[in-house]
Every structure is written in structure tokens, then in C-alpha cells.
Amino acid sequence: MHKETEGGFTVTVPALPGCITYGEDVDEAISMAKEAIELYIEELQERGEDVPDDSNILEYSIHLQTV
Numbered sequence: 378m379h380k381e382t383e384g385g386f387t388v389t390v391p392a393l394p395g396c397i398t399y400g401e402d403v404d405e406a407i408s409m410a411k412e413a414i415e416l417y418i419e420e421l422q423e424r425g426e427d428v429p430d431d432s433n434i435l436e437y438s439i440h441l442q443t444v
């Protein structure tokens with residue numbers, strides 16, 4: 378999730394290329410992301426495509442403050 382300078386939050390889903398959504402606040406962004414993921418997976422299944430499995434990927438973020 379990325380906080381936008383003009384307000385709101387953009388969410389990308391690395392395991393699902395092109396799966397991007399937005400919310401005015403964190404709760405809305407999370408809700409929109411859940412819906413986007415569900416729709417993305419539903420579309421893959423309808424096309425008979427494999428659903429990516431990222432269960433073996435560890436993702437970690439570090440936030441540093443400059444002095």
C-alpha cells in the first residue's frame with residue numbers, strides 16, 4: 378500500500394500483475410484490494426488460467442527516518 382501525496386492510498390498486488398486499486402483511507406483501500414483480488418482470481422479461473430501461488434514469498438518493508 379502506498380500513501381498518495383494528494384490523499385488516499387494505492388494498493389498493488391505483486392502476485393497478480395495489473396491488480397491495482399485505490400481507497401480514500403486505509404480501511405477502504407484494504408476493502409477495495411480484497412474485492413480486486415477476488416475479481417482477478419475469478420477472471421483467471423473463468424479463463425482456465427492458473428492462479429499464482431506466492432505462499433513461498435517473504436515480503437518485508439523497512440521504513441527509515443532521516444535525521
